[in-house]
Amino acid sequence: MVKEAKLYDIFELEVSVEPYNFKLTAQAYNFSWWYNGRSLIIPLDNVLVKIKEHDKENTLVAEIYSHNNVEYNLDVIVEETAWTLGLHENLAEFYDKANRDPLLGKAAEKLRGYxxxxxxxxxxxxxxxxxxxxxxxxxxRMLYEIYRRLGQHVMIPGYGETLIPPQPKTIVEKGIEPLIEARTGYRAQTIYRIARFLEETPSLPREPWKLKQFLLEVKGIGEYTVRLSLVLSKRYYEEPPIDRWLKEIIIQVYGVDKSNVEEYYRRIWGKWAGLAALLTTIALDAETLRKALARIREGRTVPEEKDKPTPLTLWKYF
DNA sequence: TGCCAGGCGGGGT
DNA sequence: ACCCCGCATGGC
Structure with a gap:
């Protein structure tokens, strides 16, 4: 039985940073539950916020929905929505720097404002x-299966089916079986441990470097996972998530020795390293290493039209 | 059909 | 500070 959400409130947001591209920001690494080509759904703690571009330039219009009677503070919702979208984040310096980069130069033009x-x-x-x-x-696909099985499905008028993603509490309650069914393999144990850790830890450190040390205590979370999670949740870009894939790309593009990859990458990108890493995956359509390297050699370093999911088209398939 | 993929931990040297 | 292996699963 899928519940229907009701409209509670409407507000506008001004896009005051330049560059800013709403479409790219909304569609990248997103599922159809939360993006349909026009509207973006942001699931916040108690409500769902539906956002689309206004006819007026540099303006977004947001609607607050909920599937049950909740109390909320409008100012808090506005602030959380603006934070989620990065409406106060000035990336002009990053994109200017990226324009001059041999790998990201072309992508920085196409994806400017992401x-x-x-x-x-x-x-x-x-x-x-x-x-x-x-x-x-x-x-x-694993992530999709986890959400589909354990999230709460909700209908939004004028949008269709959306989803409130499962909280750690749900994972702890249901155990690892649904995670195995979601074909996560040995990652199921790690996911379960993370859920328990977050349930049992009442307050986490605010500073990213300290938070990172906490999270690394959880078995199954290593450098890559913790860095990516801090990029995606805190916009903490200082420490780039460099995996086997990006490492080999850096070695080949910049001609650095494998022992100096991280040092080099942090030197050229400075405080933007994590964002550069993420943009690289979008630029190359997250192709597997062999194909990604071939594309770099051919100079095809911007997203292409595909008949399969890419970071920018995931929402059309899942 | 055995590899191998955007890791990780545990074990070695 | 390295190197090596096993690990669920899915796709060549």
Missing amino acids: HVRTTSLWNALLIGVCQQNASFRQGW
Whole structure:
């Protein structure tokens, strides 16, 4: 039985940073539950926020929905929505730098204005774990199966079916079996441990570097997963998530020795390293390493039209 | 059909 | 600070 959400409130948001591209921000690494080509759904703690572009330039219109009677503070919802979309984040310096980069130069033009659309730390960790030792497509399928089985399906008028993603509490209650059924393999144990850890830890450190040390205590969370999760949930870009895939790309593109990859990458990107890493996956359609390297050699370093899911078209398939 | 994929931990040296 | 292996699963 799928519940229907009701409209509670409407507000507008001004896009005051330049560059900013709503479409790219909304569609990248998203599922059809939360993006349909026009509207973006952001599931917040108690409500669902539906956002689309206004006829007026640099303006977004947002509607607040809920499937049960909730109390909420409008100011808090507005602030959380603006944070999720990165409406106060100025990436002009990043895109200017990226324009001059041999790998990201072309993509920086096409994707200019893309911002990280943040998600909760818990969701970000889930994304990271599903990417472990799997292809992009396998990882996102796992995530899709987890959400589909354990999330709460809700109808939004004028949108269709959306989903409130499962919280750690749900995972703890239902145990690892649904995670195994979602074909997560040995990652199921890690996901379960993360859920229990977050349930049992009442307050986490605010500073990213300290938070990182906490999270690394959980068996199954390593450097890559924790860094990616901090990029996706906190916009903490200082420490780039470099996996086997990006490492080999860096070695070949910049001609650095394998022992200096991270040091080099952090030197050229500075405080934008994590964002550059993420943009690289979008630029190359998250192709597996062999194909990604071939595309770089051919100079095809911008997203292409595909008949299969890519970071920008995931929402058309799942 | 055995590899291998956007990792990780545990074990070695 | 390295190197190596096993690990669920799915796709060549």
